[in-house]
Amino acid sequence: MNQVLRTHNCGELRSSNIGQEVTLCGWVDKSRDHGGTIFLDLRDRYGKTQVVVNPDCGEAALRTAKELRGEDVVRIHGVVESRLEGKDNSKLPTGEIELRANRVELLNRCKTPPFFPGQEELPSEDLRLKFRYIDLRRETMRGTLVKRSEIIKSMRDYFADNGFIDIETPILGRSTPEGARDYLVPSRVHWGHFFALPQSPQLYKQILMVAGFDRYVQVARCFRDEDLRADRQPEFTQLDLEMSFVDADDVMGMIDGLMAKLAQEFLGIELQLPLPRLTYDEAMQRYGTDAPDLRFGMEIVDCSDLAAQTEFRVFRGAVDQGGFVRGIKVEQRAADFSRKRIDELTEFVKNDFGAKGLAWFRVEPDGKLWSPISKNIEEPVLQGLAEKFETQPGDLLLLLADSWDVTCKGLNGLRKTLGAELGLYDPKQMHFSWVVEFPMFEKDEDRWVAMHHPFTAPRTQDLPLLESNPSAARAQAYDLVINGYEAGGGTVRIHDQLTQSKVFELLSITPEVAKDRFGFLLDGLQYGAPPHGGIALGIDRIVMLFTGLDNIRDCIAFPKTQRAMDLMTQAPGTVEDKQLHELHIQVETPPAK
């Protein structure tokens, strides 16, 4: 009778449609059977509509409706009617109307599912992942994926409006031993040779600049075979871009504009531009991390100078060994910290960050610092601490005496934990900032390694430092930080051979090795490479932050578990011997347990 399966969706009918004959398709979200009258909540991507079936609708319709169960797929033909006086449902946009059915058609029966999309308690995550098609029917999951789609569209529009062109780069590429562990793809044609999936399109986009494409952008899938976290998946999506004839300010300015647009469209907030900038050194000193959560204070205070004046061995010893004594202040909440809680925090900094212990002081009503260790510390030093931290009665001080690294990591860990626990910020609040001037190099055991990648340009004023003092050299690198998450990072690249050679030399990358690994880029740089720079934004993380979620899996339709498995498809799986044979691969027998 009807040529079309449906005339409307389940989210669009309103009072203005009253009297119309329509056909809806969808899933039975819920049915309420009153014997004579049956109410069905029909659900699809767009919303829910209430369907009424009663004896006036015909026996066949009533009989079919009676047998419907949750998640059955149905098609309903009927007339849009106003709900009875006072029976509107204000929770639904379609709540003023209902569909009086005259035909009820079961399109497909649903087995009793392990859980229902509408149920109040969320099932365990492994079950949600195994039955992802059911989990994705949940309103929040649907909402997140819709918003993700809208965010990506908005990004693409922005860059298109700014003259960027979208160019795809290969997924099958070449392994570069630096950086994260690669996912490898064996070559059938080339015995013993492998492709690597891209960790990022880094080298290709630089080549595109050499090719003159000027402004490139891509929504790029990236792969890194490293252990997972709440904000890390083995495959993830970057908004990757590169620009020619620009400096760091130009790139950051472009992203400032993007963030302002996204914040306005999706959060309804007006960002003040330019976004605040913080140097790497400042970030480490004040927050102990290169990605600080700036929604609250609780800044780190360095009291190493005072520690040098005490005989107390823990403090003095740390400083004498070239370490630091640094701490944070919990304002007015000392009473919230039981001895047990402080013990837990001590275990936390010991276990997770290798701290030797946690020193703490309570500020007494008379303003004096009290601690189990305060009797070991000279009065002037205690007073100095109080002044340095600008303490008030009721404050709590937490101090670490350790290496720079441990104090940074430990205090950052404490600050993040306590900031959330004490509710020092509104979880809905958003803070955008840049961290700039990263070091060019860091020491890994005895050798220098690139902090970002070996093509990162140093600040021009730091060029002489490459020879004299590499550790002091700062890069033209910038990270976008949102709420304590690294939401993106980029650099201005080296575009001249001389600087590139110097950097390689420092990184102990011989010309031969360099030629072998990325000879094509080095060649390219000699054929008219423009100055260029770019950035990559973590789309999954940005979606996570913009939707207020605390893990990245909920922003991805089909994510992997912590052990990098897909519970729905059971990937990765074994393959047939024939396939292995074709690829010239032998699988080792796992060691006996």
Place this chain on the structure above:
RNA sequence: GGCCCAGUGGCGCAAUUGGUUAGCGCAUCGGACUGUCGAUCCGAAGGUUGAGGGUUCGAGCCCCUUCUGGGUCGCCA
């Protein structure tokens, strides 16, 4: 690889801290009901506590091993 948390009918939780027959809500199945929207009411079925081993007169609970999921450190240029 280290540390931490969790695993009990299909789902979410409980079990007085080692003591009778493992309990509740939702879902499922059957019945009743013409206005519900987390419908309601009556009834039924359904678990040996992730797996293996140990301690004990007795283990969901204690110990060891292991599997799965999650958090985190290392790792992630």
